[in-house]
Amino acid sequence: MNPPDAALATTSAAPAIAVDGLTKRFGAFTALDGVSFAAGQGEIMGFLGPNGAGKSTLIRILCGLLHPSAGQARVAGIDVARQPEAVRARIGYMSQKFSLYGDLSVVENLRFFAGIYSVPRAEMAGRIAYAVAMAGLGGQENTLVANLAGGWKQRLALGAAILHRPPVLFLDEPTSGVDPESRRRFWELIHTLSGDGVTVLVSTHYMDEAEYCHRIALIARGRLIALGTPLEIKRHSLDGELLALACADLGRALPLVQGAAGVRDAALFGSRIHVTVDEAARRGPELEALLAARGIAGATARPIAPTMEDSFVSLVGKAALNAATSANAAGARP
Amino acid sequence: MLGRILHLLIKEFLQLRRDKSARFRLLIPPIVQMVLFGYAATFEVFNVSTVILDQDRSQESRALEDAFLRSSRFALAAPARRVADVRDAVEASDAQLGIVIPAGFAELLRKGQTAPLQVLVDGTNSNSALIALGYVGQIAGDFGQTYAQNLAERTGRLQGKPIVSVEVAERYWYNPNLNSRWFFVPGVIGTLTLITIVNLTAFAIVREREVGTLEQILVTPIRPFEFIIGKTLPFFLIGLLEVSIVAGVGMAWFRVPFRGNPLVLLLGTCLFLFATLAIGLLISTICRTQQQAFSSNFFVLNPMFILSGFSFPIASMPPVLQWLTYVDPLRYYLVIIRATFLKGVGLEALWPQMLALAAIAAVLLAAAVLRFRKSLD
Structure with missing residues (x-):
């Protein structure tokens, strides 16, 4: 099945990450269920899913922190279950928990991680200077990390994760709890790294961040439910077209809209109702007329392009529905 | 490999140097307790x-x-x-x-x-x-x-007859005046070292787990045994320093004599420190938070203290408890430390204790390393 002799070689033709039927069980709970995908060199791949969907478990297996129950994963051409230490030398990892030493200075932290990654002594100063510059911490080299603001800490953690120039980078919800401006700067860094040929696998639950990725994998209940570019996901996730409906009494309007002709799905999105219909140009005016007739004022419907959130809600809903029907089918069997 | 351990050591000492309260905790309480024990813990009765x-x-x-x-x-x-x-x-x-x-x-x-x-x-x-x-x-x-x-x-x-009077004289050896301080002060060295080193080791690793830095280290190519050495060696050195300081205070302040060979005491101390480091490491593998580590330490250290023979004679304990004392490293270290201080005997008398300590340390260390590797998954 897998030739062990080829394990050490990292050929440019092979994908940077190749995952095949990866499954992880914790007792009776299946955290990951037969996940397969591949990511190429320099690709930014986003993992999107609700909390507890299995994103962190997947990343932890790919880093060699967890042993898979079944299936295979290769990172930089190396089997993570067989040679976790060889994999670790070739990856960078940043967790959702900030994990540098608060009681050490910026430079002391970088020196420590460069040291345990065995960065050659001659290159150490240069790489540390690069990481400091990348994090925008020039002049703050001797500040204790505990005293840095959130966005800087995050960029410093990224800098520490790439000191050994890994070809593959795993970022587990790296921007949670960071302000929007810092998030934007962080994503610029990720794109710079991608341009240098680093493969980045990033998990997030910010929908807007997913749009920054080359490809997106949607995970729900341990299963991969969709994989594609943001555009592909958005285009294929909805069966129909999308209308944004604004009106006065959203709570009363929603059941009316859901029961109207040609409506496949309707859900509240902030101060609007997003309605999936078979034909936006025809159903828009119909819905406006319907609500006006029922005494709900100011109803205006206009066609919109689906956002990642629309797709996400739709896909996760369908996956849940499928899981429920297959569970029912299994239960109905004698 | 050596490079990675070295960088781990540098980091530990940098953190220790920055942590003013840690330096205080390491130095002051042992001395205060030594003085307290020296004065308050006495078997003599007056008034x-x-x-x-x-x-x-x-x-x-x-x-x-x-x-x-x-x-x-x-x-x-x-x-x-x-x-x-x-x-x-x-x-x-x-x-x-x-x-x-x-x-x-x-x-x-x-x-x-x-x-x-x-x-x-x-x-x-x-x-x-x-x-x-x-x-x-x-x-x-x-x-x-x-x-x-x-x-x-x-x-x-x-x-007109000569009288023969019979005199019954009791004489205590090694500690002729039954000076309790001479008995307690060497014991305090062992007890304080046990408490300090188990606490330091357990907390140092559990803290990294709690904060998340342990995970960050584990995704580096570092091997578990490198991490364990890098993490325990500093506390081994601190343990040696602590024994020297407390022993020095005991000798200078309470005039407890040191009659044995310092090298014999050093050997016993090293073996004892291996055992205590392993206990700290074992505790760190079961605990997720520092709070858990605190209560676990208390649960483990108190019985070790009671069963050590520090103040309660082992010979007076019920047989079951006497058997338990055989797995208590402090029991052997107290014998070694009291014998080197007061009796001045060497390896010819202390080899059974040394052997027992070495065996306990080896078993505990092996268990700690195995459990530590497992706890990572």
Whole structure:
């Protein structure tokens, strides 16, 4: 099945990450269920899913922190279950928990991680200077990390994760709890790294961040439910077209809209109702007329392009529905 | 490999240098506790509150009473005229000890017969009661002997015969005055080292787990044994330093003699430190938070202390507990440390303890490393 002799070689033709039927069980709970995908060199791949969907478990297996129950994963051409230490030398990892030493200075932290990654002594100063510059911490080299603001800490953690120039980078919800401006700067860094040929696998639950990725994998209940570019996901996730409906009494309007002709799905999105219909140009005016007739004022419907959130809600809903029907089918069997 | 361990060491010492309270915790409490133990933990008893009822009112009875009070072991608590007074005083805890010299005491003595002495003891604090009772016996015995000798000399001179008096002399070896400090101070070195090193090791690793830095280190190519060495070596060195400081204070301040070979003590200390580091490491593998580590340490360290023979004689424990003491590294280290300090013996006498410590340390370390590797998954 897998030739062990080829394990050490990292050929440019092979994908940077190749995952095949990866499954992880914790007792009776299946955290990951037969996940397969591949990511190429320099690709930014986003993992999107609700909390507890299995994103962190997947990343932890790919880093060699967890042993898979079944299936295979290769990172930089190396089997993570067989040679976790060889994999670790070739990856960078940043967790959702900030994990540098608060009681050490910026430079002391970088020196420590460069040291345990065995960065050659001659290159150490240069790489540390690069990481400091990348994090925008020039002049703050001797500040204790505990005293840095959130966005800087995050960029410093990224800098520490790439000191050994890994070809593959795993970022587990790296921007949670960071302000929007810092998030934007962080994503610029990720794109710079991608341009240098680093493969980045990033998990997030910010929908807007997913749009920054080359490809997106949607995970729900341990299963991969969709994989594609943001555009592909958005285009294929909805069966129909999308209308944004604004009106006065959203709570009363929603059941009316859901029961109207040609409506496949309707859900509240902030101060609007997003309605999936078979034909936006025809159903828009119909819905406006319907609500006006029922005494709900100011109803205006206009066609919109689906956002990642629309797709996400739709896909996760369908996956849940499928899981429920297959569970029912299994239960109905004698 | 060496490079990675070295960088881990540098990091540990940088963190320690920055943590002012850690330096304080390492240095001050051991010295304070050493001084406290040195002064407060004593087996000797002074000034036991006592009532004495003299029903004989003879020259002899007054001389005996005087002997009791002169010894400074007893302090007169209340006057007594009747036996009931004595009983009341002991019952009301006004006195811990009641001594009744019955009527006819002197007469029996003059006849050369045994004169009884009635003693009432409040046994609530059994330890000091027994010790006080021992003093009563000792003083009364001395008194009787002197009296008998005087009597014999007088009568013997009349009869013109030489008198042979039998003298029973107790002599304690190594600690001739039964100085409790000499017994306790070396013990304190072992106990303090145990507590400090187990705590430091367990907390250092659990803290990294809690904060998340442990995970960040584990995704580097570092191997578990490199991490364990890098994490425990600093505490090993701190342990050696701590033993030297506490031993130095004990010798300089309490004048405890050091009669043995320092190298023998060093060997025993190294073996003991391996065992304590392993215990700390084991605790760190079961605990997710520092709070859990704190209660686990308490749960483990207290029984180790009680079973070590630090203050409660192992020979007096029930057999089951005596067996348990055989797996307590502190038990062996206390023997080594007391023997090197007070007896001055070397490996020829201490090899069984050394061997036991080495075996315990090896088993604990192996278990700690295996468990640590498992706890990562």
